[in-house]
Amino acid sequence: MDTHLHHEKHFQASDLVRDVVIGMADGLTVPFALAAGISGVAVSVNTVITAGFAEIAAGAIAMGLGGYLAARSQSDHYVAEMAREESEIVEKPDAEAAEVAEIFEHYGLTAEHYAPVIRGLRERPIAWRDFMMRFELGLERPDPGRAQRSAITIGASYVVGGTIPLAPYVFLHSVSLALPWSAAVTLAALGIFGYVKARLTGAAPLHSAVQTMGIGGIAAAAAFALARAIS
């Protein structure tokens, strides 16, 4: 039982990390690339700042509410599938039993191995339903507060990430002075972000730092080139 509780905790923490990563990866990259892109076409520093913060507001809301709806629809899907499994277990227990058999046969097991499991599940309908949710459908029971937490975490991470590349424009109040500083602090932040993300998720930290810096740099270069080409 203790190990199970530990498992659940681990799972929630990784959901939080996942949401911060989702929000911050785009928050650091897109406003930076947008600001760099329009910096190349001789607009005023006020336009860069206005467009940058408008993008942060739009991006944070779109991603935060998008995350909220994604978590909500995952949860609705779970509830709907659970009701379906419940009624199938009550109404067509033999068909459900055949589905359990199919699961085990996929691993080369035969009736002599799984028949007792089916017998045990038939005597425990609630456990049978939960067993089918996990092992037939591969669905985890969603955490009820997840949708709201996810929305706030993703949105806030986007705002925090997006403020970093815009800060030099606000403080130096000159496009030509701010652009190299924005690039420098953002690439540094992307590197740190990639490094920490990899440490938390168990990937190779330096490799990850270079990757996130690369995405930011490529996105900014593309935005810069496109803005130049258009105007």
Add this chain to the structure above:
Amino acid sequence: MDTHLHHEKHFQASDLVRDVVIGMADGLTVPFALAAGISGVAVSVNTVITAGFAEIAAGAIAMGLGGYLAARSQSDHYVAEMAREESEIVEKPDAEAAEVAEIFEHYGLTAEHYAPVIRGLRERPIAWRDFMMRFELGLERPDPGRAQRSAITIGASYVVGGTIPLAPYVFLHSVSLALPWSAAVTLAALGIFGYVKARLTGAAPLHSAVQTMGIGGIAAAAAFALARAIS
């Protein structure tokens, strides 16, 4: 076996739908909200177009490459966990057998039910490894081409979505004329997108259409208000 193949196909189709939804939801919302936001502060139509397409380039690359790396790291994670399960089955089969027991005990089953399954798995080490991947860790074997497909689908969907709100600015070449058209075509596109998304994923279509239109509207209103407040 046929049902299993059918299952796999279903799964791939829903991955594609998921990627289109990820890219298009943000592609329709963020460039629209950005363009609407800076339209409110008396910039030239060229600035709106430049900022809008710079955002599309940055957003499509950030989300596309982000999707690529997410799919790649999921695949790396699977391979690493599979190697760990393999060595545990060879080196500590009794500990692994205890883990199988724990899985079934979670559903109220006892040794009389699951002992034959453990016996069968011990005779089939490869199947045992795959069984642990799915039933202990809840991991699905990732599709090898998924990362690249995912990147292209998400990025292209972002570009398609983002081009819709910007088209009126390009064709009408006037901020004041284009803004209401941009809002109208984008809200219509968000409504259609929300409706079709719900039909493909089995949710309530009208509810979903209103939700996606709401997110777009809220994001645009926030970007508009923030842009006004700054300048």
